[in-house]
Amino acid sequence: MEGVDHLAHERNRSQFDVNDMKIVWAGSREAFEVSDRMSRLVANDPAFRKDNRVHLTRKELFKNTLRKAAYAWKKIIELKLSEEEAGRLRFFVDEPAYTDLHWGMFVPFLKGQGTEEQLQKWLPLAYKMQIIGCYAQTELGHGSNVQWLETTATFDPKTDEFWWPGGLGKVSTHAVVFARLITNGRDYGVHGFIVQIRSLDDHSVLPGITIGDIGVKFGNGAYNTMDNGVMHFDHIRIPRNQLLMRFSQVTREGKYVQSDVPRQLVYGTMVYVRKTIVIDASNALSRAVCIATRYSAVRRQFGSQDGVETQVINYKTQQSRLFPLLASAYAFRFVGEWLQWLYTDVTQRLAANDFSTLPEAHACTAGLKSITTAATADGIEECRKLCGGHGYLCSSGLPELFAVYVPACTYEGDNVVLLLQVARFLVKTVSQLVSGKKPVGTTAYMGRLQHLMESTCKVQKAEDWLNPSIVLEAFEVRSARMSVECAKRLSQFTNQEEGFHELSPSLVEAAVAHCQLIIVAKFIEKLQGDIPGNGVKDQLQKLCSIYALFTLHKHLGDFLSTSTITPKQASLADDQLRSLYAQVRPNAVALVDAFNYTDHYLGSILGRYDGNVYPNLYDEAWKDPMNDTAVPDGYHEYIKPLLKQQLRNSRL
Numbered sequence: 059m060e061g062v063d064h065l066a067h068e069r070n071r072s073q074f075d076v077n078d079m080k081i082v083w084a085g086s087r088e089a090f091e092v093s094d095r096m097s098r099l100v101a102n103d104p105a106f107r108k109d110n111r112v113h114l115t116r117k118e119l120f121k122n123t124l125r126k127a128a129y130a131w132k133k134i135i136e137l138k139l140s141e142e143e144a145g146r147l148r149f150f151v152d153e154p155a156y157t158d159l160h161w162g163m164f165v166p167f168l169k170g171q172g173t174e175e176q177l178q179k180w181l182p183l184a185y186k187m188q189i190i191g192c193y194a195q196t197e198l199g200h201g202s203n204v205q206w207l208e209t210t211a212t213f214d215p216k217t218d219e220f221w222w223p224g225g226l227g228k229v230s231t232h233a234v235v236f237a238r239l240i241t242n243g244r245d246y247g248v249h250g251f252i253v254q255i256r257s258l259d260d261h262s263v264l265p266g267i268t269i270g271d272i273g274v275k276f277g278n279g280a281y282n283t284m285d286n287g288v289m290h291f292d293h294i295r296i297p298r299n300q301l302l303m304r305f306s307q308v309t310r311e312g313k314y315v316q317s318d319v320p321r322q323l324v325y326g327t328m329v330y331v332r333k334t335i336v337i338d339a340s341n342a343l344s345r346a347v348c349i350a351t352r353y354s355a356v357r358r359q360f361g362s363q364d365g366v367e368t369q370v371i372n373y374k375t376q377q378s379r380l381f382p383l384l385a386s387a388y389a390f391r392f393v394g395e396w397l398q399w400l401y402t403d404v405t406q407r408l409a410a411n412d413f414s415t416l417p418e419a420h421a422c423t424a425g426l427k428s429i430t431t432a433a434t435a436d437g438i439e440e441c442r443k444l445c446g447g448h449g450y451l452c453s454s455g456l457p458e459l460f461a462v463y464v465p466a467c468t469y470e471g472d473n474v475v476l477l478l479q480v481a482r483f484l485v486k487t488v489s490q491l492v493s494g495k496k497p498v499g500t501t502a503y504m505g506r507l508q509h510l511m512e513s514t515c516k517v518q519k520a521e522d523w524l525n526p527s528i529v530l531e532a533f534e535v536r537s538a539r540m541s542v543e544c545a546k547r548l549s550q551f552t553n554q555e556e557g558f559h560e561l562s563p564s565l566v567e568a569a570v571a572h573c574q575l576i577i578v579a580k581f582i583e584k585l586q587g588d589i590p591g592n593g594v595k596d597q598l599q600k601l602c603s604i605y606a607l608f609t610l611h612k613h614l615g616d617f618l619s620t621s622t623i624t625p626k627q628a629s630l631a632d633d634q635l636r637s638l639y640a641q642v643r644p645n646a647v648a649l650v651d652a653f654n655y656t657d658h659y660l661g662s663i664l665g666r667y668d669g670n671v672y673p674n675l676y677d678e679a680w681k682d683p684m685n686d687t688a689v690p691d692g693y694h695e696y697i698k699p700l701l702k703q704q705l706r707n708s709r710l
């Protein structure tokens with residue numbers, strides 16, 4: 059029945075104030091207010107409808123995305139929205155589009171790499187969208203290995219194929235292009251250039267440049283709203299001052315001048331985007347978990363008591379699959395908040411030419427991007443499975459969410475390649491201990507190596523696993539021992555690079571252990587701070603324990619093989635986990651209500667706020683164009699002749 063809250067009984071059971079949790083999830087009351095207002099603005103405007111996307115052809119889909127993006131831009135101007143409001147509005151429009159790259163990469167790259175003079179020229183054009191930019195770094199032959207990009211930019215004192223860049227295929231007028239800078243016959247490696255690629259008069263592609271869309275990508279609708287492109291340069295010429303020269307310059311005479319800064323600063327935008335991708339992981343996972351939790355509370359199957367079947371959310375197997383994902387969504391939210399702080403801090407230090415925390419920032423953004431996107435992609439798929447057959451319908455919102463999200467494991471750095479960067483950082487940290495260098499930041503625990511190598515876990519009963527200090531030490535011991543073991547085996551190789559490649563699978567596992575420790579540590583730190591709201595902190599403590607103990611259970615091999623814990627302690631952890639599931643159970647629906655997602659944004663019949671699933675699932679089916687006629691297209695051509703032939707055969 060419309061208007062009835064079929065989940066009221068679930069909401070009445072919660073043991074905390076969901077409105078207080080909404081503020082904690084949003085980060086602040088102000089952030090909540092902006093998000094709430096923008097989500098409702100989008101949900102209430104039919105121009106932003108998205109339930110028809112799966113029925114559109116690729117070209118219709120793309121044109122529809124251009125319409126929405128233009129409409130959104132008009133709204134932003136008309137309502138004089140702030141940068142924060144505009145960003146949230148585009149987020150709730152929920153459609154990958156060229157604007158993601160314009161605002162998410164092109165503008166940040168200009169801001170990070172341009173000189174004051176270059177910013178004064180290009181930023182006003184970009185802010186007013188008088189130019190539309192993309193980020194052209196990946197080539198057909200190279201994406202991960204940036205240092206081996208082949209496009210060249212040769213300085214001519216007298217007067218190159220990109221693949222994948224989002225927005226490039228049909229929309230962008232300009233591109234940030236990565237190319238090897240060659241001047242006076244010497245190759246100075248990869249640098250960033252701003253290149254106009256289309257006419258601002260008629261959008262025609264400029265001479266010497268070939269541009270196209272790279273074709274249909276994974277999934278219906280999904281990321282096909284984005285014109286990922288291919289571009290080929292054939293000896294085009296750009297002015298010298300379109301080399302972005304904040305960190306390195308080429309003089310009028312062609313002389314290369316490198317400021318005294320790490321060359322990796324040219325990678326700054328990737329670090330920035332990896333940081334935002336961690337926050338976005340919590341957005342995507344929380345969306346899938348919201349759908350699966352609400353539906354698990356609605357769905358009943360088997361186990362009838364008094365003639366009423368059991369809610370599937372009451373099955374321990376459903377809880378053991380769903381609640382760790384709920385806990386992960388909150389865990390990624392809080393580690394994302396911390397990563398935002400780390401990024402801001404590094405940026406401020408860079409402004410003062412302090413590069414001391416640059417390695418930490420690179421390792422943290424790379425590693426956390428890798429493990430949060432992997433867990434989120436797997437988590438969205440698990441949420442689809444948690445919804446049984448209906449989870450496979452596009453009207454569940456889950457197939458498209460998965461298809462849009464899963465490339466996050468690849469873009470902005472392949473996850474394994476990034477974990478190898480973390481491994482390199484850890485091996486370096488361990489090796490520097492010998493020379494007396496004190497590890498700081500997220501590797502500070504390595505400074506207590508002697509203790510961690512000799513420590514024994516103090517757990518004697520299940521409840522001991524609720525002690526944050528015991529949990530934190532277990533994760534520190536596991537990570538330290540894995541890193542030290544790798545470093546020890548690596549030291550047996552005469553050729554370190556050869557050893558690194560040989561041991562890379564174990565090195566990746568050590569990197570994962572370190573990054574999971576960071577997530578656990580930041581969740582615990584969050585809870586040591588002030589957490590306002592009735593019953594909120596208690597719920598978050600439960601979720602923190604679930605994240606930690608589920609992670610421990612999933613990586614039990616690490617904890618046992620490093621003798622961090624005993625099999626008995628592992629069994630006690632499982633007992634505590636099941637008890638925590640029972641404690642979270644009455645709060646599950648309220649914990650996903652706290653994400654404050656509109657039905658429009660969820661785009662899911664299964665995840666409706668009112669839980670009125672079946673009538674709406676049935677009605678949605680009839681909207682499919684397949685049901686426009688009882689007799690399907692093709693009957694007269696292919697089915698009727700076959701039936702008649704069979705009838706004739708049977709009479710012979």
Ligand SMILES: CCCCCCCC/C=C\C/C=C/C(=O)SCCNC(=O)CCNC(=O)[C@H](O)C(C)(C)COP(=O)(O)OP(=O)(O)OC[C@H]1O[C@@H](n2cnc3c(N)ncnc32)[C@H](O)[C@@H]1OP(=O)(O)O
Pocket residue numbers: 149158159162193195196201202203204205224322323325326328329331334335338416417420468469470471472475479482483486
């Ligand atoms: C609401 C927001 C939603 C999300 C945001 C929008 C998302 C939009 C969706 C899609 C857009 C996608 C865009 C893209 O994919 S853009 C292209 C992304 N490409 C990559 O990420 C390439 C990955 N490869 C690399 O980053 C590098 O090649 C590398 C790090 C793997 C290797 O770099 P290299 O120069 O070869 O360095 P070395 O390995 O030799 O290391 C040398 C040294 O440098 C340090 N280092 C490496 N990178 C960095 C860095 N970024 N910052 C600081 N330091 C770095 C490295 O640690 C070594 O240090 P050392 O050990 O002390 O020597």
Ligand SMILES: Cc1cc2nc3c(=O)[nH]c(=O)nc-3n(C[C@H](O)[C@H](O)[C@H](O)COP(=O)(O)OP(=O)(O)OC[C@H]3O[C@@H](n4cnc5c(N)ncnc54)[C@H](O)[C@@H]3O)c2cc1C
Pocket residue numbers: 159193194195196199200201202203221222223224281286465468469470471472473474475478
């Ligand atoms: C949806 C989407 C949007 C994108 N948008 C953009 C964009 O806007 N701009 C842009 O420039 N690029 C973009 N990209 C490209 C993206 O950045 C690259 O695909 C990504 O960096 C991975 O690089 P690759 O494709 O070369 O993978 P590869 O590195 O070729 O990966 C292939 C396999 O090789 C493995 N591998 C590679 N190197 C190593 C190593 N050293 N050790 C061990 N294993 C290794 C990887 O782990 C992986 O399993 C986009 C990609 C996608 C999917």
